[in-house]
Amino acid sequence: MTGGQQAPRLAVTGVSGQVGRAVLARARAAGFDPLGLTRADLDLGDPDGIAGRLDALRPDLIINPAAYTAVDRAESEPELAFRVNAEAPGRLAQWCARENVPLIHLSTDYVFSGEATRPYREDDPLAPVSVYGASKAGGERRVLASGAAAVIVRTAWVYDAEGRNFVTTMLRLGAGRDTLGVVDDQRGCPTAAPSLACGLLSIARQVWDAREDEAALAPLLGPVHLTDAGETTWYHFAQAIFEAMAPAWGRRPRVSPLTTAQYPTPARRPAWSVLDLERARARFGLVPPSWRESLGAVLASCVHPAGSGGGDAL
Numbered sequence: 442m443t444g445g446q447q448a449p450r451l452a453v454t455g456v457s458g459q460v461g462r463a464v465l466a467r468a469r470a471a472g473f474d475p476l477g478l479t480r481a482d483l484d485l486g487d488p489d490g491i492a493g494r495l496d497a498l499r500p501d502l503i504i505n506p507a508a509y510t511a512v513d514r515a516e517s518e519p520e521l522a523f524r525v526n527a528e529a530p531g532r533l534a535q536w537c538a539r540e541n542v543p544l545i546h547l548s549t550d551y552v553f554s555g556e557a558t559r560p561y562r563e564d565d566p567l568a569p570v571s572v573y574g575a576s577k578a579g580g581e582r583r584v585l586a587s588g589a590a591a592v593i594v595r596t597a598w599v600y601d602a603e604g605r606n607f608v609t610t611m612l613r614l615g616a617g618r619d620t621l622g623v624v625d626d627q628r629g630c631p632t633a634a635p636s637l638a639c640g641l642l643s644i645a646r647q648v649w650d651a652r653e654d655e656a657a658l659a660p661l662l663g664p665v666h667l668t669d670a671g672e673t674t675w676y677h678f679a680q681a682i683f684e685a686m687a688p689a690w691g692r693r694p695r696v697s698p699l700t701t702a703q704y705p706t707p708a709r710r711p712a713w714s715v716l717d718l719e720r721a722r723a724r725f726g727l728v729p730p731s732w733r734e735s736l737g738a739v740l741a742s743c744v745h746p747a748g749s750g751g752g753d754a755l
């Protein structure tokens with residue numbers, strides 16, 4: 442490092458997941474000394490063990506994307522979902538408060554009911570309609586109550602070229618079928634893990650730089666919404682995925698629009714979960730790319746993976 446400054450030691454949880462992996466991959470370039478944590482390093486299923494693990498790991502700041510994210514399965518495993526998504530972040534945040542370690546915690550559009558008719562703002566009331574959403578709302582409340590210097594970043598509809606997400610699901614289903622039905626009455630904003638990761642690291646840097654100046658730090662803390670820009674439905678998102686893949690595939694699966702009632706799932710999902718991005722711009726100077734631009738970049742990396750020499754990988 443120049444100027445004798447040590448890079449701050451940034452712990453990133455959930456690095457086998459899409460957001461944790463994307464953050465870890467960019468952390469060094471963002472000026473941090475990254476410490477990627479898996480479940481084996483820090484098990485959120487064991488809240489009592491968290492403080493002891495963190496005492497040993499001694500991070501300077503933490504980004505916490507690790508979570509129980511199986512929305513439908515959570516309906517039948519509420520206890521585990523609440524332990525991982527509510528109780529564990531609470532303990533993590535209490536440790537951060539005690540040690541004066543800044544925390545960037547991830548949350549979701551699913552904390553809202555979906556009954557709004559304009560983009561959700563950070564201070565709108567939480568009214569989750571699923572166990573997953575309720576468990577994440579519980580995590581938010583505990584993080585806020587801990588007194589830690591915490592930013593709660595609510596994002597939505599996250600995907601990447603790998604991992605378990607709507608895009609990889611569509612690529613798998615679309616490769617084997619000529620038609621599929623996708624819901625057209627849930628509106629939100631798809632968010633690529635790489636663009637989200639850049640935003641998270643920028644937030645982490647700004648919080649770190651302000652850490653010793655209460656007047657600069659306080660206005661940065663609390664909830665902030667960060668997705669890619671624009672809005673769509675799952676149906677139109679699926680259409681965009683297949684449109685982008687058509688040249689490589691030489692075919693395009695047909696997508697039919699469904700109502701939520703025609704595609705029953707164990708968990709209810711918000712009908713509207715577009716998030717207002719004004720606070721992210723005003724507080725952190727973040728101006729996310731449009732979801733279509735991000736989707737193009739992610740799908741290009743599927744067709745031409747790094748190191749493939751640009752050949753026809755699919």
Ligand SMILES: NC(=O)C1=CN([C@@H]2O[C@H](COP(=O)(O)OP(=O)(O)OC[C@H]3O[C@@H](n4cnc5c(N)ncnc54)[C@H](OP(=O)(O)O)[C@@H]3O)[C@@H](O)[C@H]2O)C=CC1
Pocket residue numbers: 454455456457458459460461479480483484485486487505506507508509510525547548549550577595596597598599600604605
């Ligand atoms: N995916 C999405 O669409 C959205 C996600 N979010 C939020 O963003 C964050 C990141 O999500 P994303 O990266 O997509 O999620 P993934 O499902 O891709 O990854 C979840 C990560 O959490 C880890 N994890 C799960 N249970 C535990 C546990 N008991 N102890 C330690 N680690 C655990 C997983 O590890 P392992 O591999 O061992 O299971 C994995 O690394 C989450 O907080 C999520 O709630 C918000 C909005 C949308």
Ligand SMILES: Cc1cn([C@H]2C[C@H](O)[C@@H](COP(=O)(O)OP(=O)(O)O[C@H]3O[C@@H](C)C(=O)[C@@H](O)[C@H]3O)O2)c(=O)[nH]c1=O
Pocket residue numbers: 510511512513549550551596597598599606607610614621622623624627675699704706710
């Ligand atoms: C696979 C499939 C899904 N669907 C519907 C079901 C659902 O309403 C919608 C999206 O399905 P998924 O299961 O991929 O998405 P889901 O798991 O609900 O995604 C959510 O994950 C959590 C972690 C979040 O925090 C949210 O922001 C959101 O991204 O698409 C179809 O209509 N047809 C299909 O063939």
Ligand SMILES: [Mg+2]
Pocket residue numbers: 510511512513
């Ligand atoms: Mg899912």
